[in-house]
Amino acid sequence: MTPIISFEKVLKDINIRPSIEATRLASKFGYRPYMVERYIEILGLDEVKELLEAFEKPLTPSIRCNTLKLKDCDLLIKYLESKGYVLKRIEWHQYGYRVLKRGKPRLGATREYLLGYYYLYRGVASQLPPLVMNPKPHTYVLDMAAAPGGKLTHIAQLMNNTGLILGIDISRSKIRALRSHINRLGVLNTVLLRADSIKAINSLGLEDFFDYVLLDAPCTGEGIIQIDKSRKVKTTLEDLAKFVTKQIEMLVVALKVVKPGGIIIYSTCSIAPEENEYVVSKALEFFRGEAIVETPSNYRSLFSQGLIEFHKLKFREDLKNALRLYPHLHDCEGFFVCRIRRKS
């Protein structure tokens, strides 16, 4: 099959030459210079220092109260407070909480965890994509990179266990964890496949089948430097181009399997424009404008806008409707969420 876009073309498009200032800052904070150069292009020099300092601080974990198992989330808070935890509701989330102080036992070992009263996240941003998707009950959902399952189980909660979720993931160990979470959290409406999602979807012939698709794409993880410092240096521009090529390919598949009028959520735990706005632009270009980027208005004022230009690249105007989350502005991991509606 002819690739949608060649690796060489992507590599040429995303090439960036670091400035002296970027190189100096990269050396000080231990990054690859090209990464810092692009942060400067997006945020400006002063704000970049704030971003790099925020990446040095620990990430605040969060939990999601699982209303499939527990109707009264106040009860969960009471249980956890009695164990020494201090929780604060996430300002944009009715049943998500930041963990401000830890108690004992650890959050992955409490009675309440084992009973499925909550899901534990390393940061807060991962709770956003299902909320932006906002799936209706009795609909069909595809999660193209489903494990370990924070988003898939959240979607099941929003659908009140009705309809159908097809979750696909290639990783043997991660899908095992996902199956455990599904059982623990009382999720009943899910079919799991351990497979390469593009190959599986093409074999199954699922064109125009799903009302919603979540593509939380495999990415460089540049937004979670707080918990994995190796990500400051591990991705070369060639590695990045490989990720981007794959992400575009996956998003095009997502566009094919969603029904006309259906919704795709594209998200990554990365603030790299190459993995986000560039990917969405290229995939939608391939789809010849039959989809638009939109965002529920209640989230637009809370987060930063998507980019419509970066370095020498120009993106679609409607990409300003995408959401960017930055550690220094939003007290979370770096994240990108984009809601795409396929035209009817």
Place this chain on the structure above:
Amino acid sequence: MQNKEKKLTFKRMSDDEVRSLLLVMTKLFEECVDKCFNHSFYIAYNEYCEIHYAINQDMEMLIKRITTRYKHPYSLGLFIGWKRNEKFIPTPWLFSYVYGCLGKIKAAIQINEKASYLYLYGRDIFASSIMKIYEPIKEGNYVAVLDYEGEIIGVGLLLKSPLKAEGNEVVVKNVFDMGWFLRRGG
């Protein structure tokens, strides 16, 4: 549980197999539970085990497509139980689902706080730890184990009626407990 997952093959249960499964459940709860299951039932099996699932109608079409065009799913719907030595072992999720459907608790024992925590570490249950019995319970049958607040924390095998046993006698053998998620569940 579910650890020998190599070469699992999925198949839809035949009408006879469904009837037989529903009969096992009816015996367990001493009440007909057919009305709770507007579902199809699937079996995942290999040479070591047999795992049973119930799926809703929305899932049926997709599963048919997966099993005919692609390969076998990894997991589906409600995990209701597994078979060992030809005996059906119900999961906590089956008990939970049936309780929701019937609107009452049956075939269960409730244990005190100390025993609840020990059960989550894989321990068995002494007669003296039992706070309440929800009939029907029968020696040799499986029971849901409820913790001190009434939440299902596992499934046990009733070895002896608590009413006939001494306080320090083990009456329920731990078959599965939610602590599994901590010890092995990922």
